[in-house]
Amino acid sequence: MLPGELFHPGSVAVVGASRNPEKVGYGVFANLVQAGFQGKIYGVNPRGGELFGHPLYPSIDAIPGPVDLGVFVVPPNAILEGIPRLAAKGMHAGIVISAGFKEIGGAGIALERSLREAARSAGVRVLGPNCLGLIDTHASLNASFSRGTPPKGFISFFSQSGALCTAVLDWAIGRNVGFSKFVSLGNQADVSESDILEFLADDPSTRVILGYVESIDDGRRFLRAARNVTPRKPVIIVKAGATAAGARAASSHTGSLAGSDRAYAAAFRQGGVLRAGTVEDLFDLALGFGMQPLPRGDRLLILTNAGGPGILAADTASLLGIPLAEVSGSLRERILPALPATASLANPVDIIGDARADRYRDVLAAIRDEPSIDTVLVLLTPQAMTEPEETAGAIVSTLAGSGKTVFASFLGEATVAASRRILSEGGIPNYPVPERAVRTINAMLRYTRIRSAGVPAEGEAPSTRPEIAERLVSGALAAGRRTLGEEESRGILEAYGFMFPRHAFADTSAAAVAAYRAMGCASAVMKIVSPQVLHKTDVGGVRLGLCGEEDVARAFMEITSSVRRLAPSAWIAGVSVQEMVTGGRELILGMSRDPQFGPLLMFGLGGIYVEVLKDVSFRVAPISRRDAGEMVREIRAWPLLAAYRGSEPADEEAIVEALLRVSRLSCDFPEIQELDINPLLVLPKGKGIRAIDCRMTIAEAP
Numbered sequence: 001m002l003p004g005e006l007f008h009p010g011s012v013a014v015v016g017a018s019r020n021p022e023k024v025g026y027g028v029f030a031n032l033v034q035a036g037f038q039g040k041i042y043g044v045n046p047r048g049g050e051l052f053g054h055p056l057y058p059s060i061d062a063i064p065g066p067v068d069l070g071v072f073v074v075p076p077n078a079i080l081e082g083i084p085r086l087a088a089k090g091m092h093a094g095i096v097i098s099a100g101f102k103e104i105g106g107a108g109i110a111l112e113r114s115l116r117e118a119a120r121s122a123g124v125r126v127l128g129p130n131c132l133g134l135i136d137t138h139a140s141l142n143a144s145f146s147r148g149t150p151p152k153g154f155i156s157f158f159s160q161s162g163a164l165c166t167a168v169l170d171w172a173i174g175r176n177v178g179f180s181k182f183v184s185l186g187n188q189a190d191v192s193e194s195d196i197l198e199f200l201a202d203d204p205s206t207r208v209i210l211g212y213v214e215s216i217d218d219g220r221r222f223l224r225a226a227r228n229v230t231p232r233k234p235v236i237i238v239k240a241g242a243t244a245a246g247a248r249a250a251s252s253h254t255g256s257l258a259g260s261d262r263a264y265a266a267a268f269r270q271g272g273v274l275r276a277g278t279v280e281d282l283f284d285l286a287l288g289f290g291m292q293p294l295p296r297g298d299r300l301l302i303l304t305n306a307g308g309p310g311i312l313a314a315d316t317a318s319l320l321g322i323p324l325a326e327v328s329g330s331l332r333e334r335i336l337p338a339l340p341a342t343a344s345l346a347n348p349v350d351i352i353g354d355a356r357a358d359r360y361r362d363v364l365a366a367i368r369d370e371p372s373i374d375t376v377l378v379l380l381t382p383q384a385m386t387e388p389e390e391t392a393g394a395i396v397s398t399l400a401g402s403g404k405t406v407f408a409s410f411l412g413e414a415t416v417a418a419s420r421r422i423l424s425e426g427g428i429p430n431y432p433v434p435e436r437a438v439r440t441i442n443a444m445l446r447y448t449r450i451r452s453a454g455v456p457a458e459g460e461a462p463s464t465r466p467e468i469a470e471r472l473v474s475g476a477l478a479a480g481r482r483t484l485g486e487e488e489s490r491g492i493l494e495a496y497g498f499m500f501p502r503h504a505f506a507d508t509s510a511a512a513v514a515a516y517r518a519m520g521c522a523s524a525v526m527k528i529v530s531p532q533v534l535h536k537t538d539v540g541g542v543r544l545g546l547c548g549e550e551d552v553a554r555a556f557m558e559i560t561s562s563v564r565r566l567a568p569s570a571w572i573a574g575v576s577v578q579e580m581v582t583g584g585r586e587l588i589l590g591m592s593r594d595p596q597f598g599p600l601l602m603f604g605l606g607g608i609y610v611e612v613l614k615d616v617s618f619r620v621a622p623i624s625r626r627d628a629g630e631m632v633r634e635i636r637a638w639p640l641l642a643a644y645r646g647s648e649p650a651d652e653e654a655i656v657e658a659l660l661r662v663s664r665l666s667c668d669f670p671e672i673q674e675l676d677i678n679p680l681l682v683l684p685k686g687k688g689i690r691a692i693d694c695r696m697t698i699a700e701a702p
Contacts, residue, residue: 001199002191002196002198003092003093005091005093006069006092006093006125006127006134006191007134007136007141007199007203008136008139008141009093009139009141010066010068011041011067011069012032012040012042012068012069012071013042013043013070013071013091014042014043014044014071015060015071015078015079015082016045016098017044017051017056018073023073025045026051028071028073028097028144028145029041029051029052029054030052031144031146032142034149035140035142036140037139037141038140039068042054042057042063042065043055043057044056044060044062044063045057046059060086061085063089066089067089067091069091069092069093070086070093070094070095071095071097072129073145074098075100076100076129079096079098080115080118083115083118083119083122083124083126084122087124091124092124093127094125094126094127095126095127095128095133096126096127096128097128097145098130100129100130101115101189102189112129115190116189116190125191127183127184127185127191128184128185128186128191129186129189130186130187131184132144132162132165132166132182133146133184134181134182134183135181135182136180136181137152137153137178138152146165146169147166148169149173150169150172150173150177151172151176151179152178152179153178153290154180154206154207154208154290155177155178155179155210155286155289156179156181156200156206157179157181157209157210157211157212158183158185158209159183159211160193160212161212164279165184165212167279168210168283171283176424176425177286177291177424178290180203181200183196192217193213193222194216194221197209197222197225197226197229198228200229201225201228207233208233208236208286209229209235209236210237210282210285211235211237211238212238212282213237213238213240214240215241219263219264219267219596219598220597220620223267223597226272227270227271230273231451231455234274234447235272235273236274236282236285236443237268237274237275237276238281239268260600262600263594263597264596266597266620267597267620269619270620270623270627272451274443274447274450281439285443287429287431287440288444289444289447292406292407292429292444293405294447295444295445296374296405297374298323298445299324299325299372299373300322300325300373300438300441301325301327301347301373301376301377302314302349302377302379303348303349303351303360304380304381305351305355305360305379305383305386306379306381307344307348309409309434310350310379310434311348313435313438314347316434316438317441320438322442324347324348325347326347327346327347328370328372331366331367331372335362337362338362338363339351339359339363353383353385354383354385355386356386356390356391357390357393360391361394364376364394364399367399368398368402373404374405375405375407376399376404376405377408377409378406378407379408379411380416381412382416386415388415388418389419392410392420392428393422395408395426396426396427397426400427405441407431408423408428408430408431409431409432411432411433411434456624456625456627463497464496464661465495466496467495468491468492468494469495469669472488472495476488476698477699481698482698483531483532483534483696483697484696484697484698485531485573485695486529487529487576489675490691490694492665492672493665493677493691496662496664496665497657497661498658498661498677498691499688499689499690499691500691501578501579502519503577503579504518504519504576505574505575505577506556506574506575506577507574508556509553509556509557512526512552512575512577513549513553516546516552516577517549521580522580523547524577524580525543525545525546525579525580526556527543527559527578528541528559528563528572528575528576529575529576530563530572530573532569532570533563533570534695536693537608539566540562540566541559541563543555543558545580556575559575560572560575578692581681583683584682584684585681585682586679586681587604587605587655587679588602588604588607588610588616588677588678588680589601589602589603589658589662589676590674590675590678591665593673597620598621598670599663599666599667600620601618601662601663602616602617603617603618603631603632603635603659604616604637605636606680607679610678616635617632617635618631621662621663621666621667623659623663627659628659628660632656632659641682648684649685650682650683650684651682651683651684651688651689653685654689655682655689658677658680658689662677670702671699671701672697673697673698674697675695676694677691678692678694680692
C-alpha cells in the first residue's frame with residue numbers, strides 16, 4: 001500500500017535544489033512553489049542560500065522540521081546516503097528523479113538494487129528512479145520538472161515514459177482538460193504501475209485512469225488490480241511494444257522483459273482495461289470519458305449540416321456495431337417546423353449547409369427530451385452561413401444537464417478554433433473528424449458493458465486427479481526429460497478428465513496388428529511415438545484410415561522408415577494405434593507460460609493449418625466459465641461450430657469444460673511450460689470431445 005504522503009504531503013524536501021535555472025533541481029523547486037503547495041518546502045544545497053523566498057539548507061540534517069516527502073535530484077550515491085537521513089525526519093515517501101540506474105546497465109543495475117534495499121530498510125516507498133516526478137492538482141502539488149501544471153480535474157495518468165508524460169501534460173494544458181494526477185514511474189525500482197492502479201482505485205479525486213506501459217513486471221498482480229478498479233472506474237492504457245521491434249525497444253528502455261503482446265491483450269480484456277491503440281486514441285478517450293457521462297444506452301443520433309461527414313459517422317457506427325436511433329414520429333413533428341424542405345429527417349439528421357445556430361438550437365431542444373436517444377453527435381462544417389461560436393454555445397446551453405452523452409465534431413481549423421474552446425469550456429468533447437468521435441463513443445459503450453458484467457468468478461474444473469499428473473511430471477523431471485511425448489501427456493490430461501480414443505502402444509509390426517485386432521474398430525490411426533518428434537506429420541509419422549491387418553502392418557513399416565530417414569537422430573519407441581474418430585471438427589487447445597502473466601491459454605481452429613490460419617483466442621489462467629465461452633465465440637470460425645447449413649452444432653459446453661480443465665492444470669502445475677492438444681476433436685452437441693494428439697514441455701518450477 002502506498003503512503004498517503006506520496007500525493008498529500010504536509011512537507012516536501014528537494015535534495016539537490018538549485019539556484020541555476022538550467023538545472024532540474026531548480027525546475028522541481030519552482031514547480032512546487034508556483035503550483036501553490038501549502039505545506040513546508042525545504043531545499044537542500046551544500047552552498048545554502050535562498051530560492052523563491054525559501055532558505056536552502058546545507059544538508060539534510062540541517063532541515064529544521066519533519067519531512068513527509070523527499071524529492072532527490074542528486075547523484076545515485078548521494079541518494080543512497082540521503083534516504084535513511086530523511087527517513088529519520090519522518091519521510092515515508094520519496095521521488096528519485098535522478099538517472100544512472102538500471103537503464104544504463106552494468107553498475108546501474110547494482111545501484112538500483114541498493115536503492116531498493118535502502119528504501120525498504122528505511123520503511124520508505126520510492127517512485128522512480130529516472131522519472132519526471134508527480135503532480136497532484138487537488139493537493140496543489142507539482143513535484144516534477146515538467147513545464148506547467150494542468151487544470152484541476154478527475155483524470156489521472158501514469159506513465160513509464162517521462163517524455164510521454166510531458167506530452168500528455170502539454171496537451172491537457174493546451175486543451176484545458178482537467179487532470180487529477182500525473183505519475184511518471186521511471187524504472188519502477190519500488191513503486192510500480194500496480195501500486196498506482198491500486199491507489200487510484202480508491203482515490204476520490206480520480207474518476208478516469210489513463211496509462212502508458214511498455215512492460216509489466218508482475219502481470220498477475222496488475223490483473224488483480226485491474227479487476228478491482230474497472231467495475232468502478234474506466235482504465236485506458238496504451239501498451240507499447242506490440243511488435244517484435246517495439247518489444248525489443250521497450251525492453252531496452254525499461255530494462256524489463258516485454259512479454260507476449262497476446263498475453264497483455266488477453267489480460268487487459270479479462271481485467272476490463274480498454275486498450276488505446278495510439279497516443280491519439282488515448283487523448284480522444286480521455287476527452288470523452290473525462291467530460292461526458294457514460295451513455296445510458298447504445299442508441300446514437302447524428303446531427304449534421306453536411307451529408308458527407310454524416311455518412312462517415314454513420315459508416316463508422318455501423319462498422320463498430322453501434323445502432324443509429326430511430327427518429328420517432330413525435331420527434332419528426334417537433335423538429336419539422338425548424339427545418340427547410342430539403343432537410344433529411346433520417347438518421348443522420350441533415351439540417352443542410354445553410355443552418356445557423358438557431359436551427360441547431362431548435363432541433364437540439366427537441367432531441368433533448370427524446371427518450372429513444374442516448375447519445376448525440378453534433379457535426380458542423382464551416383460554410384458561408386455557419387455560425388460556429390453561436391452553434392457551440394447552443395449545444396452547451398441546450399444539452400447541458402440533459403442526461404444524454406454529447407459529442408461534437410467541428411471540422412476545419414481556423415474558422416472553428418474559437419468554437420472549440422467554447423465546447424471545451426462547456427464540457428463537450430470535440431473531435432477534428434467524426435470517425436474519432438464515434439470510436440470514442442464505442443469505447444464508452446464497451447466500458448458500460450464491462451461495468452455491468454462485473455468480475456466473473458473463477459470456473460471450477462470437476463473430476464481431476466492431480467496426484468496422477470504429479471507422479472508423471474515428477475518422474476519425467478527426475479529422469480532429466482523436458483519434453484513429454486504423447487503417452488505421458490495423455491496420462492496427465494486423462495487425470496484432468498480429458499477423453500481420448502481407444503489406443504494401444506506397439507513396438508513391433510506384430511504388436512501393432514494385435515492391438516488393432518483387440519480394438520475391433522472399423523478403422524484406425526497410427527502415429528509415431530518418439531520424444532524427439534514433436535510434429536509427427538512433418539516426418540511422415542501419421543497414417544489415417546487403416547482398415548485391416550495388412551494396412552496396419554504396412555503402416556508400421558512406412559512410418560518407422562520415414563522417421564528414420566527424415567529424423568535420423570530421433571529415438572523411436574514404437575507407434576500408437578488408435579481408434580479413428582470421425583464426424584467432428586478439429587480444434588486446438590494450448591497453453592504457454594508467459595514471463596509476466598503466467599499460463600496463457602490458447603483456443604482456436606486446429607489441425608495442420610493452425611499456424612497458417614492463426615484463428616485463435618487467448619486468456620490468462622485461471623479463467624472463468626464466462627472467459628471460456630468468450631474464447632470459443634471470439635474465433636472467426638465460430639459460425640462453423642454453431643449449426644451451419646444443416647450441420648449439427650458442436651458441443652460448446654464440452655469445449656468450455658476442456659478450457660476450464662486446462663486452466664486448472666496449468667495453475668496446479670507450474671512445471672508445465674507448454675501444452676498443445678491438436679487436434680482436439682469436438683463432436684456434435686451432447687457427445688463431448690476427444691483429444692486426438694497432445695504434447696507438453698516441462699521444467700523445474702521457479
